[in-house]
Amino acid sequence: MGKNIVIIGGGAAGMSAAAKARRTDPSLNIVVYERSGYVSYGACGFPYAIKGEIAQVEDVVVRTPAQFAKQNIQAHVGHEVLTIDRAAQTLRVRERASGAETEVGWDALVLTTGGAPTRPPLQGIDLPGVFALRTVEDALAIRTWIEQERPTRGVIIGGGYIGLEMAEALAAHGIALTLVERLPQVIPSLDPEMAAHVQAELEQQGVTLRLEQAVEVLVGSERVREVQVAGTSIPADIVIMAVGIRPSVTLAQAAGVTLGPTGAVAVDDHQRTSVPNVWAAGDLAEAHHLVTGRPAWVPLGTTANKQGRVLGENLGGGDARFGGIVGTVVVKVFDLEAASSGLSEQRAQAEGFEVKTVSATAGSRAHYMPGHQPIQIKLVYEATTRRLLGGQLVGREGVSKRIDTIATALHAGWRIEQLAELDLSYAPPFAPVWDPILVAANLAK
Amino acid sequence: MGKNIVIIGGGAAGMSAAAKARRTDPSLNIVVYERSGYVSYGACGFPYAIKGEIAQVEDVVVRTPAQFAKQNIQAHVGHEVLTIDRAAQTLRVRERASGAETEVGWDALVLTTGGAPTRPPLQGIDLPGVFALRTVEDALAIRTWIEQERPTRGVIIGGGYIGLEMAEALAAHGIALTLVERLPQVIPSLDPEMAAHVQAELEQQGVTLRLEQAVEVLVGSERVREVQVAGTSIPADIVIMAVGIRPSVTLAQAAGVTLGPTGAVAVDDHQRTSVPNVWAAGDLAEAHHLVTGRPAWVPLGTTANKQGRVLGENLGGGDARFGGIVGTVVVKVFDLEAASSGLSEQRAQAEGFEVKTVSATAGSRAHYMPGHQPIQIKLVYEATTRRLLGGQLVGREGVSKRIDTIATALHAGWRIEQLAELDLSYAPPFAPVWDPILVAANLAK
Structure with a gap:
């Protein structure tokens, strides 16, 4: 019998790790638990699926659990890991549909739980018509809302990559948009005079910019109707919350894993955490930044894939190193x-x-x-x-x-x-x- | 009085050297002699001017002699340098229109005579309708021929960059094309299986390929009518000779300058030749190849501009070095x-x-x-x-x-x-x- 590998989170990092571990050591038992209904998808494609450039949201899925099964990787969707016992090397997992719980042993545990959208404590944030964008389910919900509710006015909260890509996506449906950003500029990785070119493009495309302004409350009864920003009211049939993500470290903390200075999981260049036999990669984890020489948290699909691949090779007995990041990003804004x-x-x-x-x-x-x-x-x-x-x-x-x-x-x-x-x-x-x-x-x- | 700088050849290398020398040392006297009627033009644009994508051939000219004059650089077009006296540091130059000859003294001589199209000893190569492409005059002559003679069938001899770009240019005028290449593939810098993709594109675009075949004779009386290739006859109203270029080293040899193993002028990393006070840059000169560690001859506009800039800075008393090349090229083929x-x-x-x-x-x-x-x-x-x-x-x-x-x-x-x-x-x-x-x-x- 080979070692039992349990991977928590079936995104880019987790599934890259699974696939590479399988290729490296055919004897491993590899099980993946994914909370959502999908594994192995290109989340960066969601704005284009919502825009309509991609026919189906599901087209961004790279491989299904059935395809992984052929590779002898068991990927369980709709499964939530509840607790981790680090000493006993076990965990409890619940099948979300049935509520059935199981205890599972692991020889090596892989934390690839990714990140979750930041949810500011705003009144009205749970109203229908208010969306974050992280999972296939989120993208499907936004697309369905657009098709069924035919929104004509929208507010995007947050001027980072997802906010800007969603501006392009919603504008393609004829939705008149206001973009609200707490900072004085969009895209914080750009200096202000470079971000100004992006802001000019947004305005030229008809997007109303509300920079250095904060959302106060989301208003509506059965569904969102308006957004209060800096004392004024903006009518809205759809609101996208895109104020950033945070690493999903709850389970990592339960496993006793050390977090780094950024708040994400600290890893070495082999993707090992501070706990023996516990590994981490992707949006959950830090990476070595080659320019600063310090750990950084730059959650991107490229890094998740590379770290996952390194981790998978090491699970299979390899000696792979992740070389670090320089924080390269590109975004299309109209x-x-x-x-x-x-x-x-x-x-x-x-x-x-x-x-x-x-x-x-x-x-x-x-x-x-x-x-x-x-x-x-x-x-x-x-x-x-x-x-x-x-x-x-x-x-x-x-x-x-x-x-x-x-x-x-x-x-x-x-x-x-x-x-x-x-x-x-x-x-x-x-x-x-x-x-x-x-x-x-x-x-x- | 500043030093007398005489530059032979007003292409990219020569005019970059002139402009940079002027910015580095305002006291220099800078004179350029150019054989053709134009200086400072982007020769790589000619195929697109012939295609019609650029309105006028002259649009590729970056700066005119009148514009250089404002920078206190005397650029004489239509002037041919006849002889160089290295010991006396003089040269003889003829104004081509009038035939008037002058003797000119130099403190520093810059050789930027570039390259010239290879002319195989083919019968019929001087027939009207047979063109090479190197100068503004060449491009104008091709464009005029297309407008006045309305050729419908063409032969391109040579499958390098210029041959392929000219295929796209002539095809845009509805000219049915045959491309003849002596080697078994187009684009010699690609390996055969990569060049095969380019060949497939050419054929898909309707270009007939005759690889590993040689042109035997160009046939016609008042103008070209056909091309004999490997025993068969191809009707042609226009023929482009694009079998490569050779460095124009005649004057360099007259100046006693050492040629390198490639047959181009040997230069050090400051663009000095073997003769004191004689410099060279551009398509005439070698460059240090960073991959082989040896001199190479890769005539490209990018290198000509960079070498010219280094040379110009050194003329002005600077200590600039040309870092070398890796031989990067890109070509659009349809x-x-x-x-x-x-x-x-x-x-x-x-x-x-x-x-x-x-x-x-x-x-x-x-x-x-x-x-x-x-x-x-x-x-x-x-x-x-x-x-x-x-x-x-x-x-x-x-x-x-x-x-x-x-x-x-x-x-x-x-x-x-x-x-x-x-x-x-x-x-x-x-x-x-x-x-x-x-x-x-x-x-x-």
Whole structure:
């Protein structure tokens, strides 16, 4: 008999771990318990399923429990783990539909419970028509509400990635939108002057921005009817709560696992927690940030998949290491692309770096090519060592994969001068002869 | 009085050198002699001007002599340098229109004469309707021929970048095309199985391919009428000769400058030649290849601009170094993008490396997003050290800037395992959660 592996949470991290562990060691018994009705889905696709660009919400599911079963991985959906006994190496799990409880033993426990949307203590937050977006069920509920209730006015609370993607999704249904953000800007990973381009795009697309304003109460009786913001009332037939997520650490704490300075589970580069035979990966866990050299909590699907894969290999007796993150993100906001990697100027200052920056505007293609668009670029570097600390790009094309060059330079720990030397691809339809990254790097003093 | 700088050749390298020298040292006297009627143009734009995507051929000109004059740079077009006296530090130049000759003294001589299209000794190569593409005048002549002669059948000789871009350009005018290539594949920087995707696209777009066949003679009396290839006759109202370029080293040799192993001018990392006070940059010159560690001749606009800038700074008393190349290229072939950086498998073997490769097909976007396209990727690495030696990408979107990640990794001298750790950007409209680069790197054995 092989070892009993129990994985709690069937998202990207959990199922990557399961699949990689199975490939690494065929003798393992691998069981996954997932609270929701689905495993292995690309949650980042939900806004596009709600928008209607993807035909069915379920299309974002990568693999079903039946498909995992063929790989000899038992994935139980609709199962909630209640308690963990670390000493006995057991846990209690309840099948949500029947209420039946079971005690299960484990040789290795994998915590991949992910994150959960932050729920501010707002009156009216439980009204029908008020939604968060995290699970397949959430996405289905929003899509059903749009189809059945035909909302015409909406409020999005939160100007992070999900809030902005949901703005595009709801606007596609002709819903007039107000976006409320507590901070003075959208997308906190961008510096204010870069976020301003995103804000201009939102306004140009007809979204009313209420920055530096807080929601006071959600009003309605049988369903939401309006949102009170900074003393004024905004009529709304649909409200999206997108004020961020928190790591779901309740079970981890029950298992006695140490949390890191960010509040997420501390892990080493093998994805081990502080408790022997207990592992963690994904949105629940911290990651080593290569720019700051410290643990960070940047919950993203890419990191969840990579950490899960490392964890799975190690479960199977391997010696895999997770190399760390530089915090690369990209988001589509209507016709605009905004991306960043590493630290913004504000964040770098907060981390204690002595910071210099350089900004430029350069074309996405050769200046004589039709369709060329300006790309705004900002590079952040350390004044003393001239080490690149981060980069930001905003534009209508050519942003998403261009940020990867900056991400790669951050992994390499380069000085900004090294960026300027790069032999980057050039052809008139794709780039100017001086790529925006080279233009900016060349301007660095 | 400042030093007299004389620059021979007003292309990207020469004019970048002039502009940077002027900014670095305002006291310099800077004179440029250019044989053709134009300076400072983006030659890579010509196919798109001929296609009609760019309104006027002259739109690719970045700056005119009049604009350079305002910067106190004298750029003389239509001037041909005849001889160089290295000991006396003089040269003879002829104004082509009047035939007037002048002797000019120089304190520093800059050779940026570029390259010239290879002209095979073919009967009929001088017939009207047979064109090479290098200068503004060439592009204007092709465009005029298309407008006035309305060719319906064309032959392109050579399957490199210019040949392929010209195929797209001529096809846009409804010209039925045959492409003849001496080698068994198009785009020699790609391995055969990657080039096969490009060949399939050409055939799908209606281009008849004649690979591993040689042109024997161009037939016609007042103008070209047909091309004889491998014993058969192809009717043609227009023929594009695109069999490559050679560095224009005649003047460099007259100046006594040493050529490198590639046949181009040998330069150090400051763009100095073997002769004191004589400098070179651009398509005329070699560059240090960071993957092989040896001089290479990869004539590209990006390198010409960078080398020119380094040269210009040094002319002004600076201490700039050109960091070298990794040979990054991208080309659009109808609806396909093909890119490479570093060495192909074939080239790496020829360079004496013990080579391993890994290939994969992965999506340009999340699998559930409409419009996602397969990207073919191949990575080449050294068997012993596992150092990345090169990468190739072919697909209908997301290829051009994705290759830059591989280029950056080549600059950094990474092992293939380091590629797999990259924190690359992800959002469903732009990439799958496992970017094609990560997919391939993870498969490396």
